[in-house]
Each structure stands twice: as structure tokens, then as C-alpha cells.
Amino acid sequence: MxxxxxxxxxxxxxxxxRSPDGQVEMRWESLRGTGHHTPAERFFVRSHSGVPRIDPRTWSLRLHGDGLRAGPVEFGLEDLRGLPAHSMTAFIECAGNGRSLYTIQQNQRVEGTPWGLGAIGVAHWTGVPLAVVLERAGIRPDAVDLLPRGLDRPYVRDGVDHGSVRRPLPVTKAMKDVLVAYEMNGHPLRPEHGFPARLVVPDWVGVASTKWIGDIEVSTEPLHSPWSTDFYRLFGLGHPAEGSAPLTTxxxxxxxxxxxxxxxxxxxxxxxxxxxxxxxxxxxxxxxxxxxxxxxxxxxxxxxxxxxxxxxxxxxxxxxxxxxxxxxxxxxxxxxxxxxxxxxxxxxxxxxxxxxxxxxxxx
Structure with missing residues (x-):
């Protein structure tokens, strides 16, 4: 054989x-014989406005909003490392993975980066459960939504400044299985993969796994952003004018x-x-x-x-x-x-x- x-x-x-706009897609043939996890250098890269460079000595994760009992709380990188560590093996996949196949196989025109099937990777992530961070920050029992925000540059499209990437995350999902990760495959995150810390939201579209996370708003009311209203919904024939519900699994x-x-x-x-x-x-x-x-x-x-x-x-x-x-x-x-x-x-x-x-x- x-x-x-x-x-x-x-x-x-x-x-x-590698695409001209800085996106990186894994070649599937390169995985043959490599084991279960995707090597970090082959893991796909998707960013809306480039990769920021962040000093881990001054970085902190700030939690704020009316969903906290006693006001804003900050965690430095060493603070996170001082909390009980947890590891998981999970894939992260861009919502547009396979996008080019709508055209190649179904003869349909679509918008966005023409990914093949390589906008996915599996890694062994280590960090702190988001539930632990929220509990240490004093989350209220009536909190319903989070709004994690990245430290990437503002995303400008068609002359509109949408700000840094941020997307609502239900508290129910956050408390279930989301990780604030600072290691990938046993090593500190690379800059392109979210250094110094990122979210890992298992099973959901990749945009939910916020990279370069800087703050999280905790709210007792539903939250919204362009990444849940204008982007990452299904639009077109058969869908409402405002699009489907925000994409999840x-x-x-x-x-x-x-x-x-x-x-x-x-x-x-x-x-x-x-x-x-x-x-x-x-x-x-x-x-x-x-x-x-x-x-x-x-x-x-x-x-x-x-x-x-x-x-x-x-x-x-x-x-x-x-x-x-x-x-x-x-x-x-x-x-x-x-x-x-x-x-x-x-x-x-x-x-x-x-x-x-x-x-x-x-x-």
C-alpha cells in the first residue's frame, strides 16, 4: 500500500x-502524517485589519458593565496564569471556510475571501475558563450578554469605521465551555493567533473566538455590534431582509x-x-x-x-x-x-x- x-x-x-490581504489558508495535503493537532505555522489566519503588536507587560483584560456587581475588574497576563489552568482540544473555523465552493460546485456568486477548505485548524489550547474569570469579576445572576472586544485596529469598509472586532456572546455559552487561552499547542500564542490572550469558543464560527482580547462588557440587556447585525448572518433569497439570526455552530x-x-x-x-x-x-x-x-x-x-x-x-x-x-x-x-x-x-x-x-x- x-x-x-x-x-x-x-x-x-x-x-x-497566503493572500495579498494577509489571510493565510492551510493546505490540506500538508496535514497528512502530522498527527491530530494543526502545527501553529500551518493554522489559518483571518484578521479584519491586520495583526496588532501588544506588550504583554502592560496588557490587561478589563471586564466592565452593568452585569457586574461591583464595577470594572482587570486581569493582567500573570493574573490569568495564576488562576486554575484548563486545557481543551478544539477546532476554530472561519464562517467562510469553503466559500469558493459555492462558485466552483454550485455556480453561485458570493462575497468575501475565496477560501478553499483550509480556513480551519485544531489546536490544544490552554488558559482559564471564561466562567472562572466572570465569577472572579463578580458577574450578576441576571447578566445575559457579553461583548468581547479585540485590540486590533478599527475595521474600515466602504468608508465606514466599524471599530475593533467585537461580537456578542451569550452568558449561557460563556459559562459553559469558553476558554480565555494564552497557550496554543503548549506554547504562548503567536501574534497572528491572538497573543497575548484570545477566546476559544468551541463549535462556533471563528469570529466568536475573539483574538487579542482587551475588554469584555457584561450586560443585563442584549448587546449588538456590526459583527452580529451587518456581518455573520445569512442574507439572500430565502432569508429575511435583516438576515438570519447571528451565526453560531x-x-x-x-x-x-x-x-x-x-x-x-x-x-x-x-x-x-x-x-x-x-x-x-x-x-x-x-x-x-x-x-x-x-x-x-x-x-x-x-x-x-x-x-x-x-x-x-x-x-x-x-x-x-x-x-x-x-x-x-x-x-x-x-x-x-x-x-x-x-x-x-x-x-x-x-x-x-x-x-x-x-x-x-x-x-
Missing amino acids: LREDSFREQQTRDTVR VPVQSAFELSAGAQIPLGCEYLLTGRSWSGSGAIRSVEVSTDGGGHWLPARMVGPRLPHTWAQWELPWRPERRGPAELMARATDETGVTQSLGAPYNTKGYLFGAVVRHPVKVV
Whole structure:
């Protein structure tokens, strides 16, 4: 059986794709054989106004608002490190991951960065549960919403200054499983990944996981920002004029650890590998087709199947006919949801969850 070493000459030496506006997308073929976590240097980067440089010696996280019992509270980085540490393995995924596939597979025009499927990464995060920080700050029992704000530069679009990235987060989610993270894969966060501290909001669209976090408003009333009203909602045919509710969980998705257009030798057994994930729970099973959806075979699951992260899988394939072939993978999560063959359209190209048609060539 041919494994990854036999195909190194086909794999690009680059592990990411960099766009002119500073966004960084992971190359899926670079994950083959790397283990469960995404190396920090391959983890995707999405920023609205560039990466700020922050002095950790003077940085602090300020909590304020009428949802606190006794006024504003500040935590320096050492204060956070002095609180009980907690770790979790979780993916962070841009809401626009797979956006280009609306055009490639469904012939639909959409707005925004034309991501492939590489605007996702899984890391081992270490920090303090946001619930602990809120309790130390004296959160009131009638608080309903938080508004975490990043220290990035104001985002200006079409002449409108929207301010720094900030997006409401319900207290119920914050108290459940959100982390104020200061380490990624056992090392301090890199600047592009939110140094000195960021939120990690498991299973939700990436914009909820605020990077370079500087303050959190705690409120007894619902809060709003452009990132929950103008952006990160579904717009277009079939949606209200004001858009859908703000986006939260991501759909079920799957990807092959193989470059598009890769060449596979005829008659040799090649091990197809990939990963699947869902914002609604652990992956239960994965099926793979090597003939464009004509026939499906169950993939063998590799390693644990846990919530908040992806599941790895593999399937041996011995192609018997030269020429183009179309690989497909579809996953089912523990709630019983299976990837569909098409993604509901929205003008901003969010939440692409359809089965991806992955072209290769048998030679």
C-alpha cells in the first residue's frame, strides 16, 4: 500500500496559501502524517485589519458593565496564569471556510475571501475558563450578554469605521465551555493567533473566538455590534431582509488530505486519508466515494471521535482506470446529521457544508 512518503514529490513544499490581504489558508495535503493537532505555522489566519503588536507587560483584560456587581475588574497576563489552568482540544473555523465552493460546485456568486477548505485548524489550547474569570469579576445572576472586544485596529469598509472586532456572546455559552487561552499547542500564542490572550469558543464560527482580547462588557440587556447585525448572518433569497439570526455552530464537513488534481498511479493501492468535523457533536461515521458519488464505502475511523474536534479516517483505494476521477467524503455526526450534496445559498458564502467534489487524476 502506498502511503504519504511515496507521494512527497507531488506535495507542494508550501504548507499554507497566503493572500495579498494577509489571510493565510492551510493546505490540506500538508496535514497528512502530522498527527491530530494543526502545527501553529500551518493554522489559518483571518484578521479584519491586520495583526496588532501588544506588550504583554502592560496588557490587561478589563471586564466592565452593568452585569457586574461591583464595577470594572482587570486581569493582567500573570493574573490569568495564576488562576486554575484548563486545557481543551478544539477546532476554530472561519464562517467562510469553503466559500469558493459555492462558485466552483454550485455556480453561485458570493462575497468575501475565496477560501478553499483550509480556513480551519485544531489546536490544544490552554488558559482559564471564561466562567472562572466572570465569577472572579463578580458577574450578576441576571447578566445575559457579553461583548468581547479585540485590540486590533478599527475595521474600515466602504468608508465606514466599524471599530475593533467585537461580537456578542451569550452568558449561557460563556459559562459553559469558553476558554480565555494564552497557550496554543503548549506554547504562548503567536501574534497572528491572538497573543497575548484570545477566546476559544468551541463549535462556533471563528469570529466568536475573539483574538487579542482587551475588554469584555457584561450586560443585563442584549448587546449588538456590526459583527452580529451587518456581518455573520445569512442574507439572500430565502432569508429575511435583516438576515438570519447571528451565526453560531458550524455544519458537518469533510476534507481529504490530498491536493486537488493529485496524480494517483494506476493499479497501486493508495491510502486515502482525511478528517471530518461538526459543530453539533462528535463524528459518528464517514463514507467515501471514488467515482463521483456512484458508490459509497465506509471509511475506517482512526483515533478518537470526540466533540469540539475533527475525526480522522482512511480508506485504501486501488484505481483501475486512467483519467480524471472524483473523490467525495460525507460524514455523519452524533446527532444524526449527514452532509448533503448541496449547500443552501447565501450571498456572503457562509457555512458551506456540502460534500466536496475532490478531483484527482489516475496515471
